[in-house]
Amino acid sequence: GQNIDQPTEMTATEGAIVQINCTYQTSGFNGLFWYQQHAGEAPTFLSYNVLDGLEEKGRFSSFLSRSKGYSYLLLKELQMKDSASYLCAVPPYNTDKLIFGTGTRLQVFP
Amino acid sequence: DAGVIQSPRHEVTEMGQEVTLRCKPISGHNSLFWYRQTMMRGLELLIYFNNNVPIDDSGMPEDRFSAKMPNASFSTLKIQPSEPRDSAVYFCASISSGTNSNYNEQFFGPGTRLTVL
Numbered sequence: 088g089q090n091i092d093q094p095t096e097m098t099a100t101e102g103a104i105v106q107i108n109c110t111y112q113t114s115g116f117n118g119l120f121w122y123q124q125h126a127g128e129a130p131t132f133l134s135y136n137v138l139d140g141l142e143e144k145g146r147f148s149s150f151l152s153r154s155k156g157y158s159y160l161l162l163k164e165l166q167m168k169d170s171a172s173y174l175c176a177v178p179p180y181n182t183d184k185l186i187f188g189t190g191t192r193l194q195v196f197p
Numbered sequence: 198d199a200g201v202i203q204s205p206r207h208e209v210t211e212m213g214q215e216v217t218l219r220c221k222p223i224s225g226h227n228s229l230f231w232y233r234q235t236m237m238r239g240l241e242l243l244i245y246f247n248n249n250v251p252i253d254d255s256g257m258p259e260d261r262f263s264a265k266m267p268n269a270s271f272s273t274l275k276i277q278p279s280e281p282r283d284s285a286v287y288f289c290a291s292i293s294s295g296t297n298s299n300y301n302e303q304f305f306g307p308g309t310r311l312t313v314l
Contacts, residue, residue, distance in 0.1 A: 129305035
């Protein structure tokens with residue numbers, strides 16, 4: 088089965104950098120997703136990693152280490168609008184479904 | 198494209214009543230997912246369909262829950278009878294499965310916030 092672990096809450100200051108970690112255990116690996124969810128809204132796709140290393144997309148980057156079962160989402164130059172929950176998700180091997188972590192609620196303060 | 202459409206957006210009902218949630222996936226998408234989100238349990242997959250066929254319903258909590266997908270553009274999630282513990286936000290998501298892309302990003306609808314009194 089799948090097991091995904093993320094910190095429940097984090098706080099940071101506008102303009103700073105924050106790293107949100109995710110550890111996972113999965114039978115078979117088929118990539119790892121990060122989603123962003125603002126309060127009262129639907130999750131939206133941020134990134135996908137299937138190979139080890141860092142994927143950069145503007146202010147957001149996502150890192151994966153398959154051997155360690157570990158990923159992180161790096162948010163740079165934080166803005167107030169980045170206050171949201173960040174969900175780590177993995178698909179069980181050879182399926183289209185996603186198993187989500189409970190999410191990390193990030194609060195950005197001025 | 199209008200994205201994934203869900204209705205109603207909010208539903209308040211009394212315990213014991215039947216509740217029907219509706220979803221229209223993105224046109225051309227062939228897989229549809231129903232999720233439930235609560236503070237305690239996070240985002241949980243209830244059931245998913247591929248080409249209108251239920252593939253995995255292992256997340257459906259109990260017999261009070263049922264889901265159908267009569268055609269490629271419509272799905273329902275029914276709770277009968279509803280209970281207060283069913284109060285949650287229910288999301289529908291869709292993807293275009295089996296494409297040549299390396300990954301299949303799920304597109305979520307706005308959700309239905311259900312309150313059972």
